[in-house]
Amino acid sequence: MKLFNKKYHKPGTKPGTVKVGENTVFHIDLYDYNANDLKIEHNADVATCKAFIQSDNCTWIHVQGDPSAEAIKLLGKDLGIHELYVEDIINVGQRPKVEVNDEQIFLILNLPFKENGRAQVDQVSLFLTKNTLITFATGKVNPFEGVIERLENKIGKLRKQHTDYLMYALVDTIIDFGFPMLETYSEQIQKLEDELMETKNERILGSIHELRRELLLIRRRLWPQREVINELLRSDGNPLLNEVTLMHYRDCHDHVISIMEMLETYHEMTSGLMELYLTSVSLKLNDVMKFLTIFTTIFIPPTFLVGVYGMNFNSDASVANMPELNWEYGYIAVWCVIAVMVSGMLYFFRRKRWI
Structure with a gap:
């Protein structure tokens, strides 16, 4: 996980500038639904999305991957997404934030996960209007498969609610991705503690340092999401968010707090592991120095004695x-x-409990 992973334009560039990326691999999935019907369009184009936007049903447009600047501009133009929002969607690595008004809500959240044993963070952007929700997620794998399954199989009340409830379901999914990662970190910490009790090699020190660094970076990326949920909870009276949905966002807020507290705890635990390792190494060094000191002290008097009698003065010359x-x-x-x-x-050493 890089220390600096924010994409940006050259300082002085006009606001809202969108730069075409080298890799523009993406696909658009469209879900148009109400309580009785569900229509799905995989690999939809922008024109198809525009046609469904005008319907009275709830419309969810999900863009997965690294979209082209042209596609983002077209979606932004048709939906009224501000050029600054478009720039934030393209330039990933943004700090989580929320922009709320009576006509639209724009969210940026970070989704943490483990890939090949290393921590990764994908950016997820959500744009909500009256009947339409557009989401943009980086990465190759769609993180909302569980929500899609609920839509298809009519699980829960997702199909019976408006798009604000769908946005809640997606936000809740993003936040809950932190729990599997925390479970992984818990297992790593436990494993390192067990190894530290058995051996004290330098590999453990490197593993502790790497884990501590990951926790610090994940904490930095997820910490602002508390402010995002708080801002949504303060949006009481907004026509895009009803009271029932706001109650569910309070549950999201509890999850965010729980994740942040556990991250803080694990970070402190890794710091404690680092101190424990250094202390154990210091104690081992002290034991070695203690043994050498006692060994040297024991042999100093005999060395002095044999040194004196090694002078071999002539006893016949004088008594x-x-x-x-x-x-x-x-x-x-x-x-x-x-x-x-x-x-x-x-x-004497035994009486003094030195050995």
Whole structure:
């Protein structure tokens, strides 16, 4: 996951400038429905979408992938999407935000997921008018398969509600994508804790650092979504949002808070793992230094003793010149003295609980 992944134009460019991307692989799916009927158009073109926009049914137009600038401009022109909104849709990596007025609501949210073991974030843009909802999602896989299944099979009350309820269902899906990711992070943290208790190699330190970095970046991308839901909840009286839908958005708000709290907790836990690793390495180093210090201390007195008797002064020249050199059991006596010194120091260290 990149530290900087926001697309932007050259500073000074006219607002609303849309740059054609190199990869423009996308498809448009259209769902037009009411309580009794559902019509689906896969790989629809802009002209088909325009025809359904005028119907009294609820119309959902979903654009998946990296759309071309021409398609975005046509949709924007037909639906009255402001040029600045079009620019935000094309230039992915935007901060989650919401623009609310009596005629339209524009949302940008971030959808987190794991791909090949790495954290990824797709941008999802939602544009709501009276009877029409248009969504734009980056990535190759449609994240709203569950909502589509509910529409097709008449599960729940989705088909009986207006487009604002459909937008709630999509927002709830985007937010709930955070829970599987949090479960993955929980398993990673638990695994790292178990490995840290068993071994203390540098690979674990790298894994902890990578996990901590991912959590920090995911937190940065998801944190503003609380403000988005709060802004929707403050839109009481807006003709595009009825009271029943606003009650469901309160549940979304609870989910957002829960996800952010768990992200904060996991980030603190990874910081604790980092400190635990460094502490364990420091304790291991202290144990090594302690052993070496005790080992050196034990052998200092015997080294001093044998060093003194290694001078070999002539005892015949003076009685003060090491008369012990002529003792019959002098060698054994020296070893006895060394054994007593070592035993005494070991006993002393044991009494002090140093060993």
